[in-house]
Amino acid sequence: xxxxxxxxxxxxxxxxxxxxxxxxxxxxxxxxxxxxxxxxxxxxxxxxxxxxxxxxxxxxxxxxxxxxxxxxxxxxxxxxxxxxxxxxxxxxxxxxxxxxxxxxxxxxxxxxxxxxxxxxxxxxxxxxxxxxxxxxxxxxxxxxxxxxxxxxxxxxxxxxxxxxxxxxxxxxxxxxxxxxxxxxxxxxxxxxxxxxxxxxxxxxxxxxxxxxxxxxxxxxxxxxxxxxxxxxxxxxxxxxxxxxxxxxxxxxxxxxxxxxxxxxxxxxxxxxxxxxxxxxxxxxxxxxxxxxxxxxxxxxxxxxxxxxxxxxxxxxxxxxxxxxxxxxxxxxxxxxxxxxxxxxxxxxxxxxxxxxxxxxxxxxxxxxxxxxxxxxxxxxxxxxxxxxxxxxxxxxxxxxxxxxxxxxxxxxxxxxxxxxxxxxxxxxxxxxxxxxxxxxxxxxxxxxxxxxxxxxxxxxxxxxxxxxxxxxxxxxxxxxxxxxxxxxxxxxxxxxxxxxxxxxxxxxxx
Numbered sequence: 001x002x003x004x005x006x007x008x009x010x011x012x013x014x015x016x017x018x019x020x021x022x023x024x025x026x027x028x029x030x031x032x033x034x035x036x037x038x039x040x041x042x043x044x045x046x047x048x049x050x051x052x053x054x055x056x057x058x059x060x061x062x063x064x065x066x067x068x069x070x071x072x073x074x075x076x077x078x079x080x081x082x083x084x085x086x087x088x089x090x091x092x093x094x095x096x097x098x099x100x101x102x103x104x105x106x107x108x109x110x111x112x113x114x115x116x117x118x119x120x121x122x123x124x125x126x127x128x129x130x131x132x133x134x135x136x137x138x139x140x141x142x143x144x145x146x147x148x149x150x151x152x153x154x155x156x157x158x159x160x161x162x163x164x165x166x167x168x169x170x171x172x173x174x175x176x177x178x179x180x181x182x183x184x185x186x187x188x189x190x191x192x193x194x195x196x197x198x199x200x201x202x203x204x205x206x207x208x209x210x211x212x213x214x215x216x217x218x219x220x221x222x223x224x225x226x227x228x229x230x231x232x233x234x235x236x237x238x239x240x241x242x243x244x245x246x247x248x249x250x251x252x253x254x255x256x257x258x259x260x261x262x263x264x265x266x267x268x269x270x271x272x273x274x275x276x277x278x279x280x281x282x283x284x285x286x287x288x289x290x291x292x293x294x295x296x297x298x299x300x301x302x303x304x305x306x307x308x309x310x311x312x313x314x315x316x317x318x319x320x321x322x323x324x325x326x327x328x329x330x331x332x333x334x335x336x337x338x339x340x341x342x343x344x345x346x347x348x349x350x351x352x353x354x355x356x357x358x359x360x361x362x363x364x365x366x367x368x369x370x371x372x373x374x375x376x377x378x379x380x381x382x383x384x385x386x387x388x389x390x391x392x393x394x395x396x397x398x399x400x401x402x403x404x405x406x407x408x409x410x411x412x413x414x415x416x417x418x419x420x421x422x423x424x425x426x427x428x429x430x431x432x433x434x435x436x437x438x439x440x441x442x443x444x445x446x447x448x449x450x451x452x453x454x455x456x457x458x459x460x461x462x463x464x465x466x467x468x469x470x471x472x473x474x475x476x477x478x479x480x481x482x483x484x485x486x487x488x489x490x491x492x493x494x495x496x497x498x499x500x501x502x503x504x505x506x507x508x509x510x
Contacts, residue, residue, distance in 0.1 A: 038156050039303045043294075045074070045152035046210075046302075049125070050144035050294040057143060058129035059100065059178040067125050067151075071103045071175045074155045078162050080105035083172060083194070092188035094178075095423045100185045103175040104194070107161060109317065111168035118195050119317045120172045120203040121157065122186065122265050123150030124179030131290060144294040145285035149210030151175055153306045157206075160310035167317035169201060176265050182423065182430040186265035190272060201323070202226065202316055203269040204277040206309065208285065212301025215282040217252040218308070222266060224255035225275035227325040235319075236312035249308050256329035263430070267475075270332035275324045279309065331475060340509040342372040346482065348503030350391035353486070355496055363502075364392035364406070368413055372507050381419040381433070389413035389441065391501060407455075408447040415439035415467060415484070430473060437467035439484060441499075460490045463499055478507040 048054075048070060054063035072088040082088045083104040090102045103125070109115030127143030142148075158173045172195070178184035186205075190197070202225075212218060223229040237248055257266065257278060266276035281301070286292045316322055346368045352361030370387035389411045419435035441463040446455035465487040471480035482503050489496030 038160075038306065039299060041156055041159070042152045042302055042306065043299050045070075045155055046144060046148045046297055046299075047294045049148035049151060050142040050292075052140050052142065054142075055130050056141040057125060057127045059126045059181060059184075060098070061129065064126055064177070065101070068101050068103050068175070068177070071125060071151065071155065075103070075105040075158065075173065078105075078155070078159045080107055080158060080162065080173065082106065090189075090194065092185070092192060094184055094188055100178040100188055102177055102185045102189060105158065105173045107158065107171040107173070108166065109168050109170040110166035114168040114320070115170050117169045117199055117201050118172050119169055119313060120174060120200055120269070121154060121206070121313055122174040122176050122203065123147055123154040123206040124176040124185065124265055125151045126177050126180055126185075128180060128288065138290045141288065141290055142293055144292050144297055145208050145210040146287060146292060147179075147207050148294070149208060149297060149302060150206035153206050153209055153302060153309065156306045157310045157313060160307070161314055161317075164314060167314055168320065169317040169322075171313065171317050179265055183263060183265055183267055184423070187268040190268040197272050197274060200269070200274050202275040202277065203266060204279060204309075204313065204316075205265040206279045207264045208280045208283070208287075209305050210297040210302050211281045211284040212249075212305060213298040214284040217250045217281065218305055219252040219254055219278075219280050219282060221254040221257050221278040221280075222270070222276045222329070223253055224327050225270070225325055225329075226277075227323045228319070228321050232312065232315045232319060232322070235315045236308060239311040239315075240308045246304075249304060256327075257331060258329065259331075263475075267332060270328060273324070273328065281305070338376050340374050340376075340476075342374065342476070342507050342509035343369075344372045344385055344387060344505055344507040345369045346387075346503040346505035348482075348501065350393055350499060350501040352393045353498045353500045355498060362394040364394050366391040366501055366503055368503070370413075372509070374509060379421045379424040381417070381421060381435075383417035383419055383435075385413075385415050385417065387413040387415070391499065393499065406449060409443050410445040410447075411441050411443040411463075413439060413441045417467075419471070421473065430475075433471040433473060433478070433480070435469055435471065435480075437469070437482070437484070438464075439467055440464045443490070458492055459497075460488075460492060462488075463490050464488055465498075467501075476509045478505075478509075480505045480507070 049067055054067055055061060057064045057067045068089060075088055083106045084090055088103050088105055090104050092100045094100060124147050128141035131139040154173055176185035241248060264278050266278045270276045348366050349363035350366040351363040368387040368389035370385060372383060372385045375382045391409050393407050415437040417435045417437045419433045421431050421433050423431050443461045463486050465485050467482055467484040469480050469482040471478050482505055484501040486498035489498055491497040
């Protein structure tokens with residue numbers, strides 16, 4: 001660090017410390033210092049955003065639009081500039097004519113060379129729709145912690161940094177829409193290159209930060225994606241401490257995001273190689289329950305977190321050495337390309353179907369595993385697979401061949417899955433797929449407890465038919481329910497016998 005830069009930091013800390021002595025009061029039980037004006041602002045934002053009048057702020061509702069307008073007014077009041085010429089709200093189309101409305105404000109950097117680089121600071125403002133069909137009880141998902149807390153903090157962080165000398169890099173403050181339905185708002189920002197990926201130094205998502213007194217930590221996840229994160233944390237901790245008059249926050253450092261089920265708006269940015277930090281106090285609040293109310297929020301903790309994050313984000317924007325480490329979480333490494341390879345494992349049951357008889361075989365265990373190839377064209381996927389399949393089948397109990405009741409088959413199953421994604425994988429890493437699957441099965445062996453039994457004397461060695469199913473996409477992991485129905489009889493006798501299979505499959509693409 002240069003001497004001039006060092007002196008600037010000393011001066012900055014000195015000013016903040018003096019300001020704390022004269023303007024801050026009301027020490028809380030955690031040893032922190034409460035900024036009275038900011039404390040009241042946070043409470044005001046949160047009580048409005050989580051009010052019954054906004055009806056849960058679900059995407060495309062009147063409450064959602066009212067929340068967006070409120071955020072716009074606060075950004076304008078602070079003195080931030082719209083990032084786009086037509087105002088703070090940026091509309092993005094997805095899945096046909098559906099629209100996500102992100103709110104984007106700009107704090108322009110001061111350095112002639114670095115101000116074209118951006119730190120993106122985001123918090124999603126949408127939540128869940130009203131719970132219909134419920135009477136005489138609360139039916140509104142107010143979403144106080146999730147994520148009115150994050151948006152309230154975002155507004156006050158912007159106010160804090162706007163009052164400081166401008167950092168070298170620019171900062172985008174973004175209230176994301178449609179996070180709850182699959183990270184749609186943030187995914188569309190990345191898709192539409194707002195701003196271009198090469199100009200984004202880092203993205204920070206503030207998601208559920210209102211229960212510090214209960215969780216007793218503030219978790220920063222993704223630190224290993226930043227090359228000099230230790231230096232940034234040391235500076236932020238020193239500035240937050242106000243010269244030692246404030247007890248440090250309990251910061252829980254986590255190097256990478258690891259859970260695909262706990263995804264936040266960092267994910268679309270991480271998947272294109274941008275360093276990300278996910279900030280949260282955890283899932284201690286009534287997550288996705290109607291009881292997530294504003295009166296349960298720890299406002300002193302939220303106030304302290306807002307101060308801390310303002311210092312941290314300022315350091316990220318002002319530190320000339322701030323760069324990506326080049327490291328990325330394993331769950332964020334997969335890129336969705338037109339052609340991808342993967343592995344499939346499925347388990348379920350199969351049975352004999354006797355189409356001309358008044359009976360059916362009993363279901364028995366089925367297991368298959370193998371390789372999968374996927375080719376994407378928009379929302380369509382062509383997905384041939386080569387699977388080693390081991391269906392077990394049972395004859396109907398009252399047939400004469402009771403010695404041959406249990407039969408284990410060994411086969412190669414070759415389905416061609418034709419799938420349609422909703423939403424498209426390019427719009428969201430999460431989604432649903434519907435598919436049909438013409439297939440061919442070659443049976444090359446069988447096992448039976450009766451040593452005199454000959455499979456090839458009784459059955460044909462092939463089977464074909466059609467399948468269908470539904471799947472759920474979590475990044476590059478697919479979980480699918482599959483049904484296969486044979487068209488041809490595999491019996492060499494007069495009574496036709498077909499194979500029917502139902503499985504739950506897991507596919508992972510590299």
